[in-house]
Amino acid sequence: MSQPAFIKALEGGATIVTATRRLSRELILQYDQWRQQNDELAWHSADVLPWDAWIKRCWTSFESLSTRPPVVLSEGQLESVWTQIVLKDVNRLQSESAPLWNASATAQASIKTLALIRHWLIDTSQLEKSTHDDHRCFVRWLKAYEKQCKKTNWIDPYQIATRLCLHIDRLNLGRICLIGFDRFLPQQKEFTDAIEQYG
Numbered sequence: 001m002s003q004p005a006f007i008k009a010l011e012g013g014a015t016i017v018t019a020t021r022r023l024s025r026e027l028i029l030q031y032d033q034w035r036q037q038n039d040e041l042a043w044h045s046a047d048v049l050p051w052d053a054w055i056k057r058c059w060t061s062f063e064s065l066s067t068r069p070p071v072v073l074s075e076g077q078l079e080s081v082w083t084q085i086v087l088k089d090v091n092r093l094q095s096e097s098a099p100l101w102n103a104s105a106t107a108q109a110s111i112k113t114l115a116l117i118r119h120w121l122i123d124t125s126q127l128e129k130s131t132h133d134d135h136r137c138f139v140r141w142l143k144a145y146e147k148q149c150k151k152t153n154w155i156d157p158y159q160i161a162t163r164l165c166l167h168i169d170r171l172n173l174g175r176i177c178l179i180g181f182d183r184f185l186p187q188q189k190e191f192t193d194a195i196e197q198y199g
Helices: 005-011 022-039 049-066 075-092 103-120 124-129 133-152 157-170 188-198
Strands: 015-018 048-050 175-177
Touching: 005 015, 005 022, 015 022, 015 049, 048 049, 049 075, 049 157, 075 103, 075 133, 103 133, 103 157, 103 188, 124 133, 124 157, 157 188
Parallel strands: 015 048, 015 175
Antiparallel strands: none
16 A cells, blocks of 8 residues: 555655644544554654644744743633723723623624634724724724733734744744645735745
8 A cells, every 4th residue: 555645744754734623633543553554563643733733833932932922812811801801891881882791702702703803814994984883892892902912912822823924934844734725714825825935
């Protein structure tokens, strides 16, 4: 049986980056089975990671080389920060706003919107001109959030790939093989383009 191409890449020292966690697990399983079929008793773990885990590893590498890298907020920290921002804004504008029954749920929905904005590289300046109350509320909260992040040197996990684009020259990436991507989100394309341009 011929050796699968992804195994050749791994043996050549490449990192395999997959579109999904499920595909990562499947390739690792295939790699281990291949080793077993060749009667090997021990081998190095396959360097196969889903996109998000690979980006986090790149960030860890960048952090180790930086004197004061931004702190990446966890999901729990994000929810806490956004809930406080929403509550503060609603209390300030209570007379002008409809009652908000669940600040935590509103914060969670806002965080999902934030992730979409980051992944799709959406320009939010147009939302300021919107006549929709929800749009204007979100823009206020986003501005408050970004102001707080700038002041405290925080970023959200959805920003990591974009931030890393500015520091490609400091990352020791080696050879990368991307598997299972039928399309790239704009942020993913931005990052892979930056890697290609750096060489």
